[in-house]
Amino acid sequence: MMKIRRRFQKWMLQEDLNFLLTNRIPRIALTHFMGWWSKISHPWVVKSSMAVWRLFSDLDLSDAKQKEFDSLHACFTRELLPGAREVNPDPSFMTSPCDAIVGACGQISQGQVFQAKGFPYQLQTLLGSSEYCRHWPSVLEGGSYLTLRLTSSMYHRFHAPHDVQLQHVTYISGDTWNVNPVTLKRVEQLFCKNERAVLHMQTNDGVPFLIVPVAAVLVASMRFHAVDVLLNLRYKGPNEMSCDAAYAKGQEMGWFEHGSTILVFVPPGFERADGIATGQHVRMGQALLKRS
Structure with a gap:
């Protein structure tokens, strides 16, 4: 799985192909569709979508407050574990x-x-x-x-x-x-x-x-x-x-x-x-x- 993901990501790094696949598409229509799709809570939809997402990216949920999600939207907007980020307190x-x-x-x-x-x-x-x-x-x-x-x-x-x-x-x-x-x-x-x-x-x-x-x-x-x-x-x-x-x-x-x-x-x-x-x-x- 790791080899497939790396090959796919390397393929997507080709600039002409990347630009074509991420821009020369019906952007607004697909954005509306993604908004609807991400909120579907059916477990098959969530699991298959997460699998595709992992293929495209290096998704790491180790610092997430939740580990299981009932929709893609819930994963996109996830909270962090307490203390997962340190905020520099210096007022300067x-x-x-x-x-x-x-x-x-x-x-x-x-x-x-x-x-x-x-x-x-x-x-x-x-x-x-x-x-x-x-x-x-x-x-x-x-x-x-x-x-x-x-x-x-x-x-x-x-x-x-x-x-x-x-x-x-x-x-x-x-x-x-x-x-x-x-x-x-x-x-x-x-x-x-x-x-x-x-x-x-x-x-x-x-x-x-x-x-x-x-x-x-x-x-x-x-x-x-x-x-x-x-x-x-x-x-x-x-x-x-x-x-x-x-x-x-x-x-x-x-x-x-x-x-x-x-x-x-x-x-x-x-x-x-x-x-x-x-x-x-x-x-x-x-x-x-x-x-x-």
């Missing part, structure tokens, strides 16, 4: 909100950031033009950004990177392109095309910053504890939702229903923590950014 650090692989990261310059080398996008385009988002490019100019990619097999819940206040949520409906490195090198302004939510945040000592979860093919469902609706492609609005939710550092804020990407944007005054670079695997609670 902002920690990773999720388990992830670090993608493009760097400085915000003239309102521009990168999804991959040679593929820039404008921060304002990502955030949209609503009155709640127009001021952010100037607030964040000269600051830092990080791209955190969650694979399908990873823990899918996200947590507060500091003691924070969630003040507002802007939901932007969109497409469901894959967000893997192959697609990021081929589709311009991909994050600006996909469904996403802008989380307007502020640390308890007054530092404003943004977390932007971006959905992808087979995902397109995000749950935030501070918002009483499931945000997905069927959601019709309103797109602006006021919040007043306080979170302690490391406290759970919500989850994806598969795997996708979280973008973090902070103003000047931060630098990346030691070892944080493109390609680095990080875990929720690990030091991500340090006040300089």
